[in-house]
Amino acid sequence: MTGIRSLVSIVDDDESVRESLPDLLKECGFAVEAFASAEEFLASDSVGRTRCLILDMCMPGMTGPDLQKELTLRREEIPIIFITAHGDETVRPRVLEQGAVECLIKPFSETALLGAIDTAFRVV
Amino acid sequence: MKNKLSRVVDALPGLVWTALPDGRIDFLNKRWCEYTGLSADEACGQGWETAIHPEDLPEVLDRWRSVLASGKTLEMAARLRRFDGAYRLFLFRICPLVDASGQLVRWCGVDTDIEDRLQSEEAMHARWWLWPPAREHHFRSIADDIPGLVVLMNPAGEIELVNRQVLKYLDTTPEELKGCSIIDTVQPDDRPDVLARWREALDSGRPYEFEARLRRADGVYRWFQTRAFPLRDAEGRMVYWYLLQTDVDDLRRAEALLAGEMRILEMIATGESLPTTLTDLCLLVEKLCTGWACCSILLLDPENGKLWNGASPSIPKGYAEAIDGFEIGPNVGSCGSAAYHGRQIVASDIATDPRWTAFRDLALVHGLRACWSTPIFSQQGLVRGTFALYAREPSTPTRDDQVVVAQVTHLASIAIERNRVEENLRRSEAYLSEAQGLSSTGSFGWVVSTDEHFLSDETFRIFEYDPSNKVTLQMILDRIHPQDVALTWRAIALATEGKNLDYECRLLLPSGSVKNLHIVAHGNRDPDGRLEYIGAVQDVTRTRLSDEALGKARSELAHVARVTSLGALTASIAHEVNQPLSGIITNASTCLRMLAVDPPNIDGARETARRTIRDGNRASDVITRLRSLFAKKDVTTESVDLNEATREVIALSLSELQRSRVILRPELAEDLPPVTGDRVQLQQVILNLLLNASDSMSGVNDRPRHVVIRTRQDDDDRVRLAVEDAGVGVDPDCVDKLFEAFYTTKNGGMGIGLSVSRSIIESHHGRLWAAQNDGPGATFSFSIPRGPVRMTKVKSLGILRARAPMDAAHIMRTP
Numbered sequence: 039m040t041g042i043r044s045l046v047s048i049v050d051d052d053e054s055v056r057e058s059l060p061d062l063l064k065e066c067g068f069a070v071e072a073f074a075s076a077e078e079f080l081a082s083d084s085v086g087r088t089r090c091l092i093l094d095m096c097m098p099g100m101t102g103p104d105l106q107k108e109l110t111l112r113r114e115e116i117p118i119i120f121i122t123a124h125g126d127e128t129v130r131p132r133v134l135e136q137g138a139v140e141c142l143i144k145p146f147s148e149t150a151l152l153g154a155i156d157t158a159f160r161v162v
Numbered sequence: 163m164k165n166k167l168s169r170v171v172d173a174l175p176g177l178v179w180t181a182l183p184d185g186r187i188d189f190l191n192k193r194w195c196e197y198t199g200l201s202a203d204e205a206c207g208q209g210w211e212t213a214i215h216p217e218d219l220p221e222v223l224d225r226w227r228s229v230l231a232s233g234k235t236l237e238m239a240a241r242l243r244r245f246d247g248a249y250r251l252f253l254f255r256i257c258p259l260v261d262a263s264g265q266l267v268r269w270c271g272v273d274t275d276i277e278d279r280l281q282s283e284e285a286m287h288a289r290w291w292l293w294p295p296a297r298e299h300h301f302r303s304i305a306d307d308i309p310g311l312v313v314l315m316n317p318a319g320e321i322e323l324v325n326r327q328v329l330k331y332l333d334t335t336p337e338e339l340k341g342c343s344i345i346d347t348v349q350p351d352d353r354p355d356v357l358a359r360w361r362e363a364l365d366s367g368r369p370y371e372f373e374a375r376l377r378r379a380d381g382v383y384r385w386f387q388t389r390a391f392p393l394r395d396a397e398g399r400m401v402y403w404y405l406l407q408t409d410v411d412d413l414r415r416a417e418a419l420l421a422g423e424m425r426i427l428e429m430i431a432t433g434e435s436l437p438t439t440l441t442d443l444c445l446l447v448e449k450l451c452t453g454w455a456c457c458s459i460l461l462l463d464p465e466n467g468k469l470w471n472g473a474s475p476s477i478p479k480g481y482a483e484a485i486d487g488f489e490i491g492p493n494v495g496s497c498g499s500a501a502y503h504g505r506q507i508v509a510s511d512i513a514t515d516p517r518w519t520a521f522r523d524l525a526l527v528h529g530l531r532a533c534w535s536t537p538i539f540s541q542q543g544l545v546r547g548t549f550a551l552y553a554r555e556p557s558t559p560t561r562d563d564q565v566v567v568a569q570v571t572h573l574a575s576i577a578i579e580r581n582r583v584e585e586n587l588r589r590s591e592a593y594l595s596e597a598q599g600l601s602s603t604g605s606f607g608w609v610v611s612t613d614e615h616f617l618s619d620e621t622f623r624i625f626e627y628d629p630s631n632k633v634t635l636q637m638i639l640d641r642i643h644p645q646d647v648a649l650t651w652r653a654i655a656l657a658t659e660g661k662n663l664d665y666e667c668r669l670l671l672p673s674g675s676v677k678n679l680h681i682v683a684h685g686n687r688d689p690d691g692r693l694e695y696i697g698a699v700q701d702v703t704r705t706r707l708s709d710e711a712l713g714k715a716r717s718e719l720a721h722v723a724r725v726t727s728l729g730a731l732t733a734s735i736a737h738e739v740n741q742p743l744s745g746i747i748t749n750a751s752t753c754l755r756m757l758a759v760d761p762p763n764i765d766g767a768r769e770t771a772r773r774t775i776r777d778g779n780r781a782s783d784v785i786t787r788l789r790s791l792f793a794k795k796d797v798t799t800e801s802v803d804l805n806e807a808t809r810e811v812i813a814l815s816l817s818e819l820q821r822s823r824v825i826l827r828p829e830l831a832e833d834l835p836p837v838t839g840d841r842v843q844l845q846q847v848i849l850n851l852l853l854n855a856s857d858s859m860s861g862v863n864d865r866p867r868h869v870v871i872r873t874r875q876d877d878d879d880r881v882r883l884a885v886e887d888a889g890v891g892v893d894p895d896c897v898d899k900l901f902e903a904f905y906t907t908k909n910g911g912m913g914i915g916l917s918v919s920r921s922i923i924e925s926h927h928g929r930l931w932a933a934q935n936d937g938p939g940a941t942f943s944f945s946i947p948r949g950p951v952r953m954t955k956v957k958s959l960g961i962l963r964a965r966a967p968m969d970a971a972h973i974m975r976t977p
Contacts, residue, residue: 124817144743145746
């Protein structure tokens, strides 16, 4: 790990995710910012600094894929790890095809999460 | 002495005479001589005979001789010539004079002038028959006016005198009849009876009667009623018999016709079969119309215009069979023509009648020579058949025959019509009976004042009584379930007030089985003002059982519906559960990491463990909510806050709605009164309406997918919940179908949600309906009484099973 801790941003409307996930990632040595919606994330100054985006797929208003498209339009090439509670096995390939690094189905293990983040950092 | 006596005798005011035992006159008193103008010498011996009217003399001499022989007394009348040549009627009284030894010594005679008295009724009555001319004159004057045959007959049975009617009937003269007996004219079959009565009367001397047929001059026998009275002289000797004979032929015929009519009407009334009745009718006519050999009744089949044998007891069999089923026409024998033209057809001689060409040989072979056919009409004037009389000789109907046939065709018409009516009645009764059987519905009549009961067969079957029983109120009460007897008495009390009845009760039958009855009755006053109930009894036992079965099926269906919505919510449920699970795993991982560092981050670990527990509870709550909503549980009633129940449903479905991009706006009324009902079932309905609203907008991309869920209190103490969507709306033509089971507008939908929802709402005494919005979409609403209400009866409650009360603490978290 580098001295400057890489920023991982989390966008999820579910409060418990926003509570628990940052703590875990901090324990693992990442810098973490959590946002309750895509709009909030886009409005923040974290977009340019984010090395990895953990993005909930289903949210009121702008959804995860919507944000992905928006970031592409803005040429913000941030590796994205989708997380979803609605997920099934058919979702993952479709999401990966759309350019995501990984798609994690809630609930996911720490290992799967860290593995995905590792992949994301290697992409860059 | 003798002279003295002579003077006395001469002085007597009467004409007195004596004769020797041999009849020679030996004395005539002075008055006799003065009256006749004859001297005693002239008159003695046979000289007196010149004073007797020549017409009367033979009888006088005849009787005088007979009394001389018998030595008895004699009374007779005869005309005696007066001195001036005028004749006056005298009564001759002659008696024998005997001596002490009994020896006849003289005849004494007294002649009394009765000419004046002859006119007097008393004299006539007393004496006229003593004088033949008076007798005859008198007899004729009376007897000729008597409307009947009057015969004066001597004790030997010989005809003495007859009135004019006798001469006319027998077409004879008095001379020809002289010495004849009335028995000669009596029909040979009747003679023995007539003679027996005659002899009996001779012995007893009492009046007698008989009825016998007397031969008319033309050889026709007619029935006469004869009454005979004895006529006696002063000494009580029977001298003549009077016979009064009255023609009762028409009467007897009319009586026979009447008796026959009565019998046939009785047969018709008692429902005797048509062939039997018509056969009897034929036999009656054959008896009455003696000029005809046989008769037949043919019945017209209106369908094909053919005549079929109705009755022909005496018609030759071969003939009857040969003509059975021939078609009527303008010239088809007597019957075919009569039926065709609708009027009487007389073929007085079949051998020459042009209408008989086709059947001539057939008829003649069977010895039928004349046929007279009369159509039988219905009351509406339609030809129903024909009545035909056949004769073996060329014949035409007499007036009497016409009278008989007019009567019997009328009777035949009644019999045929009655038969048709009864057939129709039987048929409709059969239909009714079948219908009653099929529908398990019996009918009954009840005259309240007399307590008479009339039950249809099906009613008997329902009550399990034999239809031959006469049903009493007690018998009915005996069958009523003991728990329903009071109810039945209440119904009876209502009935006696003239109110209509509509109630249900149970029967407890001897077998121990129980039947559920639905009884509806309508009271009417008959023309006498008596209250009468006509009603129907339906055995609804099976309906009850099938209601329960249907309820069970509905319950299964409701469960299927729930499970179906569970399927629809799977993603939502997964989300609801996975969300906290995700938190738990993440927190637990964090916790472990915090404890693994040196020094361990105890505070951080405690915090993450706390969150783990919280998320665990959250997951548990979701599971509890799901279980209560989707488990197959029995119905319960409790006080339900519809707002709270709605919020729970929203909580459960929110993520599903979000996924479908539905924007839900709850507009829940404040201070909404609680309703009484089954919370889970009501939530089931709300969920169903919400999911339907969401589904209806799945294809909508040009406008926001808004759903408004509203609660409010209606004016009439009802609480309403409405779900308004902006979807495709409802087709007004199909709005009722929406609530039918298995009707669906969705691909993959089962079409049971709304039907189950409606049955749930109805079990809450509520109403569920759909309406097209002014803008896009539809609004589905239900309203239920705010309660407390008793839930509907078990029969429609299959789906509303009692369920354990839900713990308020386990209610879902509101987002």
